[in-house]
Amino acid sequence: MKRLGYAALVFLLIAALSGCGGFQGGPADMPQSAHEVQDGQGKTLKLPHKPQRIASLSIGTDEVLVHLVAPERIAALTYLADDPGISNITAQAQSIATKVRANPEQLIALQPDLLLVPDWQPQELIDTLRQAGLPVYVYHAPNTIEQIKQMIGELSRVVGEEAAGQQLIAGMDSELAAVRQQVDRVAPDKRLIVLQFSLLGATGGTGSLFDDICKYAGVRNGGAIAGLGKFDLMSKEQMIKVNPDVLIMPMWDSTGRNNIGQYREKVRSDPGLQSVKAVKNDRLIPVPDRFQSSASHYIVDGVREVARAAYPELDWQ
Incomplete structure (x- = not known):
């Protein structure tokens, strides 16, 4: 079968999902913590509650996410989360059944209530996911340790777990200080x-x-x-x-x-x-x-x- 283009794929999947209710919010008894966030591309994302079906599209956010939220709030990690050569969370990843790639069919069918996407993913993919109605949050992929800290703080605010994010950053600072104490002897x-x-x-x-x-x-x-x-x-x-x-x-x-x-x-x-x-x-x-x-x-x-x-x-x- 000839491969569907992104636009046709979006049309078909949205039509199929609309027949089963389309995108659903969180449970009725969810504590109200509605907020708006602006992602790295300047897009405003309205979150009616703490996201409960979060999906990640990079191993970096996989590793942060499992330390910010409970496993039941994670709809999917990337396929790399299971690879011990590049993943630091293979043990935690065992409790997350779904692993994904940057595949629009798979992601749209998953219907996450928050999709974390690095800015190095193709813009065409990002546009397709947004057109399908998915709540996409694009973040700037970090190139420095300070930018990693900023990303952790940013993601922790998006998922509504700022205290957990600050704890991760504090742990980084403590470990870096310990290394500096040693290498300062050189x-x-x-x-x-x-x-x-x-x-x-x-x-x-x-x-x-x-x-x-x-x-x-x-x-x-x-x-x-x-x-x-x-x-x-x-x-x-x-x-x-x-x-x-x-x-x-x-x-x-x-x-x-x-x-x-x-x-x-x-x-x-x-x-x-x-x-x-x-x-x-x-x-x-x-x-x-x-x-x-x-x-x-x-x-x-x-x-x-x-x-x-x-x-x-x-x-x-």
């Missing part, structure tokens, strides 16, 4: 240069989340030193010039087709990299991608693990 002129590797090569330049991790972890980001941008890859010539002390290696492959151990050995044995300090000293340290790539409060684990990789001699608990 003199500024002794701070090591670290470089982030993905399966595509060395990356993590200025403006990346890894760049911000480095600032909190008390290390110097080799990607930024080389002048890389957020999505740039580093050449071997640049790597030799930067001469990093530590390579932060990936532990997760989204495709499932690569052998992570073999990839690390390929980098370690590369003839063109034998003069690099990290390679000479065999300091290719794996850090879980679910930490170093997290767009939630779990990013503090990434900060701690990068700091620990650089300075294992410090007093890590």
